[in-house]
Amino acid sequence: MNFDILIPLLAATVLSGTPVLYATLGEIITEKSGVLNLGVEGVMMVGAFSAFFVAAATGSPWLAFVAAGVVGMLAVSLHGVVCLWFQGNQVVSGLALTLLGSGLANYLGTPYVGTKAPGFSAVALPGLSRIPALGEIFFNHDPLVYLSYLLPPILWFFFHRTGIGLGLRAVGENPAAARAAGLNVQRLRWIGILVGGFFMGLGGACLSLAYTHLWTSSLSGGRGWIAVALVIFAFWRPGRAVFGAWLFGGVMALQLRLQASGAQVSSSLLLMLPYALTVIVLVFSSAWRKSDAAPAALGVNVEPGE
Amino acid sequence: MKLKRLIITLAALVLAIPAVSFAAKEVKVGFIYISPVGDAGYSYAHNEGRKALEQMEGVTTSFVEAVPEGPDSERVALNMARKGYDVIFGTSFGYMDPMLKVAKKFPKVVFLHCSGYKTAQNMGNYFGRIYQSRYLTGVVAGSMTTSNILGYVAAMPIPEVIRGINAFTLGAQSVNPKVQVRVVWTNTWYDPATEKEAAKSLLDVGADVLAQHQDSPGPQEAAEEAGVYSVGYNTNMQSFAPKAHLTSAVWNWAPYYTKAVKEVQDGTWKPESVWLGMETGVVDISPYGDMVPQAVRENVDNLKQQIMDGGLKIFTGPIFDQQGKERVAAGQVATDDQLLNMNWFVKGVTGTLK
Numbered sequence A: 001m002n003f004d005i006l007i008p009l010l011a012a013t014v015l016s017g018t019p020v021l022y023a024t025l026g027e028i029i030t031e032k033s034g035v036l037n038l039g040v041e042g043v044m045m046v047g048a049f050s051a052f053f054v055a056a057a058t059g060s061p062w063l064a065f066v067a068a069g070v071v072g073m074l075a076v077s078l079h080g081v082v083c084l085w086f087q088g089n090q091v092v093s094g095l096a097l098t099l100l101g102s103g104l105a106n107y108l109g110t111p112y113v114g115t116k117a118p119g120f121s122a123v124a125l126p127g128l129s130r131i132p133a134l135g136e137i138f139f140n141h142d143p144l145v146y147l148s149y150l151l152p153p154i155l156w157f158f159f160h161r162t163g164i165g166l167g168l169r170a171v172g173e174n175p176a177a178a179r180a181a182g183l184n185v186q187r188l189r190w191i192g193i194l195v196g197g198f199f200m201g202l203g204g205a206c207l208s209l210a211y212t213h214l215w216t217s218s219l220s221g222g223r224g225w226i227a228v229a230l231v232i233f234a235f236w237r238p239g240r241a242v243f244g245a246w247l248f249g250g251v252m253a254l255q256l257r258l259q260a261s262g263a264q265v266s267s268s269l270l271l272m273l274p275y276a277l278t279v280i281v282l283v284f285s286s287a288w289r290k291s292d293a294a295p296a297a298l299g300v301n302v303e304p305g306e
Numbered sequence B: 001m002k003l004k005r006l007i008i009t010l011a012a013l014v015l016a017i018p019a020v021s022f023a024a025k026e027v028k029v030g031f032i033y034i035s036p037v038g039d040a041g042y043s044y045a046h047n048e049g050r051k052a053l054e055q056m057e058g059v060t061t062s063f064v065e066a067v068p069e070g071p072d073s074e075r076v077a078l079n080m081a082r083k084g085y086d087v088i089f090g091t092s093f094g095y096m097d098p099m100l101k102v103a104k105k106f107p108k109v110v111f112l113h114c115s116g117y118k119t120a121q122n123m124g125n126y127f128g129r130i131y132q133s134r135y136l137t138g139v140v141a142g143s144m145t146t147s148n149i150l151g152y153v154a155a156m157p158i159p160e161v162i163r164g165i166n167a168f169t170l171g172a173q174s175v176n177p178k179v180q181v182r183v184v185w186t187n188t189w190y191d192p193a194t195e196k197e198a199a200k201s202l203l204d205v206g207a208d209v210l211a212q213h214q215d216s217p218g219p220q221e222a223a224e225e226a227g228v229y230s231v232g233y234n235t236n237m238q239s240f241a242p243k244a245h246l247t248s249a250v251w252n253w254a255p256y257y258t259k260a261v262k263e264v265q266d267g268t269w270k271p272e273s274v275w276l277g278m279e280t281g282v283v284d285i286s287p288y289g290d291m292v293p294q295a296v297r298e299n300v301d302n303l304k305q306q307i308m309d310g311g312l313k314i315f316t317g318p319i320f321d322q323q324g325k326e327r328v329a330a331g332q333v334a335t336d337d338q339l340l341n342m343n344w345f346v347k348g349v350t351g352t353l354k
Helices: A003-032 A040-058 A061-085 A090-112 A134-138 A143-161 A163-173 A175-180 A185-211 A223-233 A238-260 A267-289 B002-025 B042-054 B071-082 B093-105 B130-144 B159-175 B192-204 B218-226 B254-266 B294-309 B336-340
Strands: B027-032 B059-064 B087-090 B110-114 B123-128 B149-154 B180-185 B209-212 B229-234 B245-251 B273-276 B283-285 B326-328
Touching: A003 A040, A003 A134, A003 A143, A003 A163, A003 A185, A003 A223, A003 A238, A003 B192, A040 A061, A040 A090, A040 A185, A040 A223, A061 A090, A061 A185, A143 A163, A143 A185, A143 A238, A163 A175, A163 A185, A175 A185, A185 A223, A185 B192, A223 A238, A223 A267, A238 A267, A238 B180, A238 B192, A267 B180, B027 B042, B027 B071, B027 B254, B042 B059, B042 B229, B042 B245, B042 B254, B071 B087, B071 B093, B087 B093, B087 B254, B093 B110, B093 B123, B123 B254, B130 B149, B130 B159, B130 B209, B130 B229, B130 B245, B130 B283, B130 B294, B149 B159, B149 B192, B159 B180, B159 B336, B180 B192, B192 B209, B192 B218, B209 B218, B218 B229, B218 B245
Parallel strands: B027 B059, B027 B087, B087 B110, B110 B123, B123 B273, B149 B180, B149 B209, B209 B229, B229 B245
Antiparallel strands: B245 B283
């Protein structure tokens, strides 16, 4: 593979990894607070649809982007009600959210299938995009990609340097101790769920506003599930999530380019690659780090008055 | 008592009026679609044909969209048959067996299945020779390329898609022997994100005209953004890529649908398998984009006329496959059977079939 192919490949890697990155970061925030949310796929779908809908109605991609986040928060608040108020099973509630979200987005979106809405296009960053190779790979994308570069450091700061972030991690590790220390466990878990849902909604918005400018049913195509898997790959760290998302995006972009360049490999096998790789990576990363990277109280409900 | 009798008489009269005035001619036609009609693609094209039926006297139509293949389609067909529909069109391959099952239960209802091969006393099937349109779009693409690399975003490795790619390639080679067609499979029928990405991967290897088989305008969008040309499918995709779109291979079901329903109305309908060519108007190409030069237009229009007259058969030998093996001997024309089971690429296509 020569250089002319490699650079567009890496640029495509970043682009196709971005929606997954937003969703993965959202799930990391949620899980850090001790709540497992398997509804990412559904939340991405409602996010993608609301972004498309608002963009078509108002013509403003930025408004649509924020709206997707807000709708994502609304969607996950269902999960919050079930898990935090009624102590429901987090796995079941998450799966239900996936079904509900995907179904709702497909149902509401049916009249819009195949229609176009305004969205983001690539904007070369002045100066930075001139850097040989790197400029083309990293700085010639749509604004949502640039925004995603800023998120991991911001989240790192949030988790390690702010009171809310530290509290959020505490209730994910040991809710009883956090409560004894005077933290409001319920409120912090609500924050984790809602902020997480906001990011998942944004991930969906990337698909309908930047990746394509079209609406279709099942737009997310399983990317929400990939995000759930990448959280484990990332050991719940925002920085590593970037590599996970790009790895997935890279293999996705690579398999199409291998076909285009005339490689004599079965296309069915190539199309399976990104998903197969996710499974393999998951197995290895679990074996290396065992469970100590996961928040200790992940998936454990806490009684409100406990 | 008198009043009651009067009411009964009146009611009987009211009920009798429509039965008398429309008697033999009224036909209720139902359509089952695989995807929403708004998709600007395959189901949209069928739905345009349905709208043409609405203009016919005594014909009422309705449709159910986004019906998955398998048990769901059987339920929808059964429901239509029970509700007294006279003709039921199912437009996806996987509706074939479910429709056959329902057809056996309702011998008075006419079932017409698109793209399949099974028939019954009251079930026929139909499809169009869209490969003829593909050939013409290939001629346009082969005339417009400067890199001599054409990109083809392909759906699923089945004979219908393969036939389309081969016809497109033969068309391009007829005006440009140096041309090669690069194929990327997405294994999707409608996934704009993946299909657009596949289109971009073809641009990266130097393709300057993109063709596609899927319903989504994703590849058109990619061509428009990159400033290269594109060829659409199903319906005129010009609105998605005004600067890139050369032409599209399009379906126009109205002539067939009106003919079939007319036959049912007249009582002359017979179960048969039809594969409709360009002369029926069912398959065509959409109007050229402004960038297509006059000479190319004249050449393609001329070829189109030859196809309609029967003078030009697309798969006329000698045709060689990718390995150089002769598949259709010189002077021979591939049979419909060969076309329907096509599982090899012609020479000049770069891609795998596995």
